[in-house]
Amino acid sequence: xxxxxxxxxxxxxxxxxxxxxxxxxxxxxxxxxxxxxxxxxxxxxxxxxxxxxxxxxxxxxxxxxxxxxxxxxxxxxxxxxxxxxxxxxxxxxxxxxxxxxxxxxxxxxxxxxxxxxxxxxxxxxxxxxxxxxxxxxxxxxxxxxxxxxxxxxxxxxxxxxxxxxxxxxxxxxxxxxxxxxxxxxxxxxxxxxxxxxxxxxxxxxxxxxxxxxxxxxxxxxxxxxxxxxxxxxxxxxxxxxxxxxxxxxxxxxxxxxxxxxxxxxxxxxxxxxxxxxxxxxxxxxxxxxxxxxxxxxxxxxxxxxxxxxxxxxxxxxxxxxxxxxxxxxxxxxxxxxxxxxxxxxxxxxxxxxxxxxxxxxxxxxxxxxxxxxxxxxxxxxxxxxxxxxxxxxxxxxxxxxxxxxxxxxxxxxxxxxxxxxxxxxxxxxxxxxxxxxxxxxxxxxxxxxxxxxxxxxxxxxxxxxxxxxxxxxxxxxxxxxxxxxxxxxxxxxxxxxxxxxxxxxxxxxxxxxxxxxxxxxxxxxxxxxxxxxxxxxxxxxxxxxxxx
Amino acid sequence: xxxxxxxxxxxxxxxxxxxxxxxxxxxxxxxxxxxxxxxxxxxxxxxxxxxxxxxxxxxxxxxxxxxxxxxxxxxxxxxxxxxxxxxxxxxxxxxxxxxxxxxxxxxxxxxxxxxxxxxxxxxxxxxxxxxxxxxxxxxxxxxxxxxxxxxxxxxxxxxxxxxxxxxxxxxxxxxxxxxx
Numbered sequence: 001x002x003x004x005x006x007x008x009x010x011x012x013x014x015x016x017x018x019x020x021x022x023x024x025x026x027x028x029x030x031x032x033x034x035x036x037x038x039x040x041x042x043x044x045x046x047x048x049x050x051x052x053x054x055x056x057x058x059x060x061x062x063x064x065x066x067x068x069x070x071x072x073x074x075x076x077x078x079x080x081x082x083x084x085x086x087x088x089x090x091x092x093x094x095x096x097x098x099x100x101x102x103x104x105x106x107x108x109x110x111x112x113x114x115x116x117x118x119x120x121x122x123x124x125x126x127x128x129x130x131x132x133x134x135x136x137x138x139x140x141x142x143x144x145x146x147x148x149x150x151x152x153x154x155x156x157x158x159x160x161x162x163x164x165x166x167x168x169x170x171x172x173x174x175x176x177x178x179x180x181x182x183x184x185x186x187x188x189x190x191x192x193x194x195x196x197x198x199x200x201x202x203x204x205x206x207x208x209x210x211x212x213x214x215x216x217x218x219x220x221x222x223x224x225x226x227x228x229x230x231x232x233x234x235x236x237x238x239x240x241x242x243x244x245x246x247x248x249x250x251x252x253x254x255x256x257x258x259x260x261x262x263x264x265x266x267x268x269x270x271x272x273x274x275x276x277x278x279x280x281x282x283x284x285x286x287x288x289x290x291x292x293x294x295x296x297x298x299x300x301x302x303x304x305x306x307x308x309x310x311x312x313x314x315x316x317x318x319x320x321x322x323x324x325x326x327x328x329x330x331x332x333x334x335x336x337x338x339x340x341x342x343x344x345x346x347x348x349x350x351x352x353x354x355x356x357x358x359x360x361x362x363x364x365x366x367x368x369x370x371x372x373x374x375x376x377x378x379x380x381x382x383x384x385x386x387x388x389x390x391x392x393x394x395x396x397x398x399x400x401x402x403x404x405x406x407x408x409x410x411x412x413x414x415x416x417x418x419x420x421x422x423x424x425x426x427x428x429x430x431x432x433x434x435x436x437x438x439x440x441x442x443x444x445x446x447x448x449x450x451x452x453x454x455x456x457x458x459x460x461x462x463x464x465x466x467x468x469x470x471x472x473x474x475x476x477x478x479x480x481x482x483x484x485x486x487x488x489x490x491x492x493x494x495x496x497x498x499x500x501x502x503x504x505x506x507x508x509x510x511x512x513x514x515x516x517x518x519x520x521x522x523x524x525x526x527x528x529x530x531x532x533x534x535x536x537x538x539x540x541x542x543x544x545x546x547x548x
Numbered sequence: 549x550x551x552x553x554x555x556x557x558x559x560x561x562x563x564x565x566x567x568x569x570x571x572x573x574x575x576x577x578x579x580x581x582x583x584x585x586x587x588x589x590x591x592x593x594x595x596x597x598x599x600x601x602x603x604x605x606x607x608x609x610x611x612x613x614x615x616x617x618x619x620x621x622x623x624x625x626x627x628x629x630x631x632x633x634x635x636x637x638x639x640x641x642x643x644x645x646x647x648x649x650x651x652x653x654x655x656x657x658x659x660x661x662x663x664x665x666x667x668x669x670x671x672x673x674x675x676x677x678x679x680x681x682x683x684x685x686x687x688x689x690x691x692x693x694x695x696x697x698x699x700x701x702x703x704x705x706x707x708x709x710x711x712x713x714x715x716x717x718x719x720x721x722x723x724x725x726x727x728x
Contacts, residue, residue, distance in 0.1 A: 010712045014686070016693045045715065046687065052668035053580065053688040412586075534630065 003035050004028070006042070013043045198231075202238060209242065217248075219255070226259070234265070236272065251282075268301075270308075280304075285318075289325065330370070333360075340366050349373065393504055400500050404472040405493065414531050415476055415492075425523055432470070432526030439463040470524025471507070471517075475499030477527075563600055570613065571596070574620045580684040581624035583673050591627065595620045617689045618699075625699060628677055671721035679714030686711055 004012075004025060011017050012025050029036050198212050202220040209225030216233040219240060226242035234246040236253045243259035251265045258275040268280045271288035278287070278297045285301040287293065291308035299306075302319040309326040317334050324341040333352040340350075342365035349370035354360050356376050362368075408415045443460045446452030479495020507517035574595050579588035598619055606615055672680055685696045693711075697704040 007708070007712050010715070011693075011708050014693070014708075014711070016708065048664070048668065049683070049687040049715075049718075050690075052665040053672070053684065537630070 003032060006038060009035065009039050009042055013039060013046055200238065338362075342366060346370070351375075393508065397497075397500050397504050400472050400475070400504075401497050403469070404476060404496050404500065407469060407472060408476065408492075408496075413535050414473065414528060415480075428526030428530060429519065429523045430526065431529050432522035432524065435529045436463075436467070436522060436525050466525050466528050467521060469528060470521045471503050472496075472500065473524040473527050474520050475503045478502055563603075566599065566616075567596055570616050573613070574616065577617060577620050577684065577688055578624050580672065580688055581621065581681055582627060583677075583680065587627075591624055592620070595623050598623065614689075614691075617691075618695075621685055621689060621691075621699060625681065628681065667722060668718070671718050674721060675714060675717055679710055679717055682707055682710045683714045683718070 008017070008025070012022060015022075017025065029039060197216045197218065198214040199218045200206060200210070200221040200223060204221035206221070206223045206225075208223075209228070210223050211228045213230045215231060217229045217231040217235065218233075219227065219236045220238045222239045222241070224241045226245065227236070227240045228245045230247045232249045234248045234251045236244060236257065237255045239256045239258075241258040243262065244253070244257050245262045246265065248265045250267045250269075251263045252267075252269045252271075253261065253263075253274070254272045256273045256275075260276045260279065261270065261274055262279045263270075263285075264281045266283045268282040268285045269288065270278055270280075270286070270293070271290045273292040275294070277295045278293055278299070280297070280299040280301060282301050284303045284305075285299045286305040287297060287299075287308045287310070289307045293308060294311035296313045296315070297306070297310045298315045299321075300317045304316050304318040304321045306314060306316075306321070306323045307325055309328075311328045313330045313332070314323070314327045315330075315332045319335055320337040320339070321333055321335060322339045322341070323331070323344055325343070326345045327347060329348045331346050331350045333350075333354070335353075336355060336359060338352050338354060338360045340362045342363050344363075345367045347369055349372070350362075350368050351371075351373040352360050353375045357374070359376070360374050362372075439459055440463065443456040443463070446456035446459070476496050476499055478499035479492065479497075482498060483491040483495040503520060507513050507520065509516065571592065575588055575592040578591040578595065579585055582588050582591060595616075599616060602619065606612070672683065675683070682696055682700065685691045685699065686693075691699075693704050693707045697707045700707070702710075
């Protein structure tokens with residue numbers, strides 16, 4: 001008898017051969033030491049498998065690979081969430097820049113030119129949130145607010161379902177920080193404890209850095225370190241020897257600040273003495289005549305008023321800028337309208353960039369010691385030639401990447417949206433088209449009934465969210481196609497990033513970009529809907545064929 | 549095949565006792581089959597709901613643990629099927645009939661350390677579904693080829709082939725990680 005193949009021996013040790021065949025093999029074993037060895041080895045292998053698999057303490061010993069991946073991506077996301085906060089501020093700044101450039105550049109924010117719908121939705125939201133927070137509208141572009149709101153809710157759900165870990169809480173906190181709401185007394189770390197108003201009275205000296213979360217902060221005394229304040233009103237009448245970092249509706253500085261001032265708020269008013277630089281991000285920024293500012297001022301705002309003297313450079317990126325005092329060195333302006341009044345003296349160069357020549361007004365008595373450069377945007381300039389466009393795209397890529405990480409972390413199932421085969425793509429496209437068209441119509445009908453208004457608003461918010469996420473899903477499947485669907489966290493993240501870049505390029509191609517954009521959104525939308533649907537199916541009724 | 553110690557047949561045990569006794573085994577099974585702990589937890593909960601619902605239909609002549617594992621396996625396989633949609637999950641064509649394993653790594657040695665157990669589980673997790681599922685059914689559940697074939701709706705011989713090739717792949721993965 002010839003030696004049987006390993007395949008046969010494998011069935012033999014599994015005790016799966018017919019009895020007569022097994023008997024023959026047993027007989028063969030006695031005469032063939034090679035087969036004996038093989039059968040023994042196969043038998044041992046089976047034992048190894050059984051022991052390895054049936055090790056009941058499995059979960060206590062090791063997390064499974066998917067778990068490890070989550071743990072790794074949690075770290076990535078934890079860091080990423082902090083970056084999101086920064087991205088929002090960047091975006092707020094970018095919103096100002098892009099507004100100056102013209103609204104067409106804002107298209108990357110609204111996949112189907114939704115700005116109208118977005119506006120009323122955002123307005124409704126802000127109205128509900130109350131007047132005190134209206135300044136948020138100026139700080140956060142509307143879409144990111146809605147998207148983050150939904151993600152916030154998602155994160156909350158995840159946390160409530162199972163306190164899964166630190167990263168979730170960290171990202172939640174980071175998002176909340178990013179959306180920091182003025183008028184809320186949260187806590188006072190270091191320094192004094194109190195709700196509502198925190199006052200450092202005039203004879204009080206805080207010999208440390210002070211971090212304050214309160215409704216209003218009033219510093220009349222002295223803080224020897226830095227002051228970090230989150231409050232509706234931040235008022236510094238006394239002295240802060242370090243830097244001031246203030247987030248608030250109104251930030252007013254009449255006292256002395258030894259270091260830099262970073263102000264983020266609706267109104268920022270500087271009339272005291274500032275040791276170094278002033279960085280202002282706000283709607284209205286005023287530097288009073290009485291303000292002493294020996295170094296630079298960098299101001300981003302919609303109305304910027306510089307009545308006081310600036311020791312060195314003045315850089316503004318704003319809607320309207322009004323300058324009426326001495327500027328030690330260079331003055332750079334970029335924005336919609338510039339007014340330079342007497343007695344302005346500019347120590348070195350003036351460079352201004354506006355939409356048209358009429359928007360820059362320099363009074364006859366103004367002295368400019370260096371060069372005067374005034375540029376204005378040519379109206380027919382292609383969007384591909386503007387830096388704002390690329391800046392916007394970069395921001396979109398960064399935001400989409402972070403959002404993607406968050407999405408696939410919170411809802412890993414969406415990563416497996418069925419858009420890998422041609423058939424699935426067509427199916428997703430069809431579903432996407434139906435969902436994309438039907439949702440707004442259904443929402444309007446629902447909204448008319450008034451009772452259905454909350455559902456309509458929710459559906460519409462979800463719809464907008466899905467439109468935003470659709471391309472991220474496409475990017476993920478491109479990434480999967482490159483690196484495989486089950487790669488580690490790194491290759492997933494890199495794949496996602498590459499996918500997003502490809503999508504960003506594709507939708508910006510001349511002539512066909514718009515169409516591509518539309519198609520990609522439909523497919524991604526469909527994929528999201530299908531994966532949500534199958535996720536829902538999985539949780540509901542048992543399938544008939546799973547019966548025993 | 550290797551028998552798992554047969555657990556006593558429950559006649560009128562209350563459900564929480566069944567849950568306590570079998571939960572970990574069902575959870576592990578789901579985790580192996582679905583290759584994800586999160587999904588396994590959801591699945592295990594669903595499986596116990598089904599066990600409760602179908603308790604009346606249990607035939608006391610059969611092994612109770614076998615019955616439970618069968619429900620759990622069916623449920624997970626169904627999930628996998630739906631996840632893969634219309635893809636033929638466990639199919640194998642004639643050309644895939646195994647060749648002699650001369651140039652392949654030989655059977656794994658049976659020296660089981662906790663480290664090796666971990667490696668085996670890890671390698672198993674990295675196998676494609678079509679190999680992983682039959683292996684788990686055969687060596688975790690201790691199901692026969694015929695039982696597995698019925699569950700996966702494939703011929704018995706295909707089960708033999710999938711198991712054989714699955715083990716070969718497992719060897720390759722393990723030898724990759726740790727050249728001996």
